[in-house]
Amino acid sequence: MALSETSIDPQLYLVEQTRWRPAEIVFWLATLLPYLLFPNYLSLASQIAIAALFALSLDLILGYAGIVSLGHAAFFGIGAYTAGLLSKYGWGEPLSGLVVAAFAAGVVGYATSFVICRFRHLALIMLTLGFGLLLAELANSLGWLTGGMDGLQGIHTWKLLGTFPFDLYGRAAYAYALAVLFVLFLFTRRLIHSPFGLSLRGIRENFVRMPAIGAPSRAHIRTIYTIAACIAGVAGALLAQTTETVSLDSLGFERSAEVVVILVLGGAGRLYGGLVGATIYLIARDQFSGIVPQYWYFWIGILLVAVVIFLPNGILGGLAQFTARWSRK
């Protein structure tokens, strides 16, 4: 991402970045379309919003800070189980459930971040993978608490704000997931366009040099890793509350791999990457896996190879390149 020539002053650059573009407003208005056009697909739409939030949280660490994580589902799962257990044992109020889930995921995220910030490259990938697998095994062996392979049963989410019940059509669920996504997106957007966000990108490009110009790499990585864990926890809690079930695969390796795929498909290091990726990925999965699940694996594999070879910056990166070339002519 090159600095535009007009804004050399970093503060002006950041202010310019925070300006809302027409395309962004159109995008957020379009998220309301499912209510009008596809009222039968609202539960899919809420799944998309949840996956988008999860991918957004990964984008903070993978796209902006350059921490490749293959175990991010750990925080998603912690959030999901926290919200699920809270509701199972008598407190089904959704909004406070989100806060507790974010806190639980954040605490674990903060604890692990002390390890994460010390490593780079393959050891880092392996450690995130290891933490994810360890947690999945833990949830599996704590069957009395998590329900083990059968999943967590008996969750009942109370009415949203005391008035809107969660129904089978997913009307309240989508509004709820979308609102949470939007609020956290605003937060992320502000964060990324702050000096802190800028220094994260600096750390991604050169981990050793940033401390020399006054940005402590490790402390920044600890902060962003904790924030990303909180957001992932919220995404997990949303899934638990709207579907009223939590299964072991909410923190499995496959979910970690899936969210990386979603993010990279959309475009890592771009605010809308996870959102676009989640939309395309989940709609495609809905269409393809209707036939046979194994075929879906085949298509997702083809998709991955194609993205890496032809669209190294994801769909949004490709689009940006295309429009840049087009506008120059």
Place this chain on the structure above:
Amino acid sequence: MAWPGVARSARLLGINSSGASSMLPPVFGVLFDGLAYGMLLFLLSVGQSVTLGMMNFINLAHCSFAMLGGYLTVTLMSRYGWSFFATLPCAFVVAAVVSVGFERTLFRRLYRASELDQVLLTIGIVFISVAVAAYVFGTDQQPLQLPHYLRSSLTFMGIRFAVYRLVLVGLALLITLALVIGLDYTRFGARVRAAVDNERMARGLGIDVDRTFAITFALGSGLAGLGGALAIEIVGLDPSFAFTYLIYVLIVVSVGGLGSISGSFVAAIVLGISDVAGKYYIPQLGAFLIYLVMISLLMWRPLGLLGKR
């Protein structure tokens, strides 16, 4: 699919119990089975250690080549009546040749790319291979009918040693020796190391770097194919093989130290024994122990047990 080892632990431990008969305590039986399992992990991962360590290429599709070797062995034996040992070289060669095809067309573009790109491309190939295997062979476990003498066992000091596991240990030792000699003491090994350390200089000296890399890659994948063919008797074979053992292979390679064959050897033994012992003595922990061992080893030595760089 997400629970490597758990479903198969019963299978792994099937022979363990026989060690508990008399004279020596069962711990030796567990140690031997852990050693055999470790050798199996070593055979599966040594190729990865070579490509990852020598060429700095993260190939998650490594176990897909192992799976290819496994399916080839099963098909040749059940459908064409080949003997088990005749299929092994075949598994090696086919996996090597197929991998060179991938290397020439896809992987070589990414030798200089970021880790993320390498991870994504190769995991895409894993997805494709899992789907293709499920389409062609179905999702069931593949039966393997070993010759009778391989299924028997020897009794020594009150412990039953399965012949097949002895063969496995022997083969792994031979391959380690051959690789260490091949990479450290031959002209080809010197070329590989030169090409990795300084590609431009190596080209300047007249080394055909592309060809060297292709051969190295073929060697690594061929070993995976061989490992896969040898593994099915112990761990079974179904389309999720490529995912399940991918994690184990990565653990062995990263704990052992990139590019260090003897490191992988030690790591495979440590992990194999701790996995089998964990499942035998504390079964409720499941695969917990092997992950814990991996995390602690990596935190202690991020470059692996015998990693140099």
